[in-house]
Amino acid sequence: MLIRPELIDVLAADLKASDFFFSYNRDVFKAIQALKATGTGIDFLTVAERIGVMDNGDAALAYVADIQRNTPSVANAKEYARIILERSIDRSLMAAADTVQELAGSDASAEDKIARAHAEILGINCESASPETITAADAVERHIAEMNRRERLGGKIDGLLTGIKSLDDKLLGLKGGQLVVIAGRPKMGKTTLAMNIADQNAVRDGKQVLVYSLEMSGSQIMDKSLASLGGIPYQALRDGSATSTHSRELNQAVGMIRQSGLVLYDRKGATVNRIRASARRHKLRHGLDLLVVDHIGLVDVEDSRANAVQRVSEVTRQLKLLAQELDVPVLTMSQLNRQLEQRPNKRPIPSDLRDSGSIEQDADTIIFVYRDEVYDDNTASRGVAEIIVGVARDIEPGTVRVRYQGKYSLFSDLNGYEPPMGRVYGGSLLD
Numbered sequence: 188m189l190i191r192p193e194l195i196d197v198l199a200a201d202l203k204a205s206d207f208f209f210s211y212n213r214d215v216f217k218a219i220q221a222l223k224a225t226g227t228g229i230d231f232l233t234v235a236e237r238i239g240v241m242d243n244g245d246a247a248l249a250y251v252a253d254i255q256r257n258t259p260s261v262a263n264a265k266e267y268a269r270i271i272l273e274r275s276i277d278r279s280l281m282a283a284a285d286t287v288q289e290l291a292g293s294d295a296s297a298e299d300k301i302a303r304a305h306a307e308i309l310g311i312n313c314e315s316a317s318p319e320t321i322t323a324a325d326a327v328e329r330h331i332a333e334m335n336r337r338e339r340l341g342g343k344i345d346g347l348l349t350g351i352k353s354l355d356d357k358l359l360g361l362k363g364g365q366l367v368v369i370a371g372r373p374k375m376g377k378t379t380l381a382m383n384i385a386d387q388n389a390v391r392d393g394k395q396v397l398v399y400s401l402e403m404s405g406s407q408i409m410d411k412s413l414a415s416l417g418g419i420p421y422q423a424l425r426d427g428s429a430t431s432t433h434s435r436e437l438n439q440a441v442g443m444i445r446q447s448g449l450v451l452y453d454r455k456g457a458t459v460n461r462i463r464a465s466a467r468r469h470k471l472r473h474g475l476d477l478l479v480v481d482h483i484g485l486v487d488v489e490d491s492r493a494n495a496v497q498r499v500s501e502v503t504r505q506l507k508l509l510a511q512e513l514d515v516p517v518l519t520m521s522q523l524n525r526q527l528e529q530r531p532n533k534r535p536i537p538s539d540l541r542d543s544g545s546i547e548q549d550a551d552t553i554i555f556v557y558r559d560e561v562y563d564d565n566t567a568s569r570g571v572a573e574i575i576v577g578v579a580r581d582i583e584p585g586t587v588r589v590r591y592q593g594k595y596s597l598f599s600d601l602n603g604y605e606p607p608m609g610r611v612y613g614g615s616l617l618d
Contacts, residue, residue: 188219189255192229198268206275214238231255283307302461350387352600353587361516366507370521371556377520379596382411385479389449394476397469399452401485414596416440421596458487459505475515482520500545507549537577553578
């Protein structure tokens with residue numbers, strides 16, 4: 188870089204200051220970068236002047252001059268940069284190994300140890316420090332191929348379905364890499380809507396769906412799924428009468444779930460690292476199409492000193508990164524501030540999101556669930572819910588009116604509800 192400043196942009200694309208082991212070399216690298224940024228000419232004199240004094244108290248001039256004088260050739264500059272990067276990765280691996288060894292001797296649970304060990308290894312960046320760049324000509328060629336792919340769809344929705352046609356027509360499918368947030372006040376049906384979407388994909392569409400239920404137990408989640416899939420009154424499942432009053436429907440719904448790709452994780456206190464580790468493991472072993480996390484406020488963060496706003500900000504950022512890493516939609520839920528209930532019009536807006544504006548920043552789509560009957564017993568909209576697409580990328584915000592049947596834990600299109608049709612699974616529920 189000192190001999191041929193025109194190589195700076197090429198070499199620095201793959202390196203950062205922390206990749207250098209010796210602090211003197213880190214100082215030289217940072218000085219070169221700083222001078223480049225200000226448009227200052229770069230040679231051993233300007234770099235030495237920028238550094239001033241080295242850590243040991245010696246003037247930088249002699250050290251920088253030695254670097255330039257003792258470099259045999261610039262012909263292999265890219266190879267030198269590759270060696271530095273590889274040695275940096277080696278050191279990171281050794282540091283991660285030390286951390287894993289310390290974890291093995293800690294008092295943490297085995298699951299937490301594994302999750303943190305995964306996080307240590309995954310945190311090592313073995314790629315270039317700069318993002319991939321392509322020419323506009325290459326970009327437009329790729330986009331033409333994408334447009335041709337869209338045409339071949341023939342108008343079909345490109346992505347996972349919610350099972351509510353009017354909502355699917357609005358969202359145009361849940362796509363890999365998206366963070367989708369369902370928000371609402373208590374009793375609006377956030378978890379019900381999320382599980383309806385999970386069941387649509389896992390049970391009806393044969394997808395692999397992983398649900399982290401941090402608020403409800405696995406038994407409560409199953410009650411919701413059985414009610415919506417079998418057309419069984421939720422209360423009958425709760426009080427146990429469904430086994431005698433709706434045995435046919437129950438057998439059918441149980442059979443559908445048994446053959447589905449629905450997997451529940453209902454242990455409390457999960458961190459994003461633990462979610463990431465188990466989701467990666469599930470994708471490697473079984474594949475993964477949709478990840479559901481219920482809900483943002485119950486996901487733990489590593490920093491126990493973080494306040495509520497910092498916790499939510501960290502969780503949403505990590506969930507968005509996880510969606511991109513796994514290339515699946517991540518569907519999560521969020522509470523809303525109670526201040527909205529002081530307004531005459533209680534329909535939620537993005538500023539009502541609790542604890543953090545980062546949800547609006549990180550989410551690709553925010554869906555608000557509003558049911559007027561929660562506030563007004565005499566409303567003309569009894570049994571009707573408004574799904575408000577408040578924040579969305581690439582689609583227009585708007586409201587979709589749908590039917591809400593709390594009796595069956597089900598959201599559906601306004602044109603009516605029909606119990607799911609399919610073969611009846613014989614035998615006892617205890618088989």
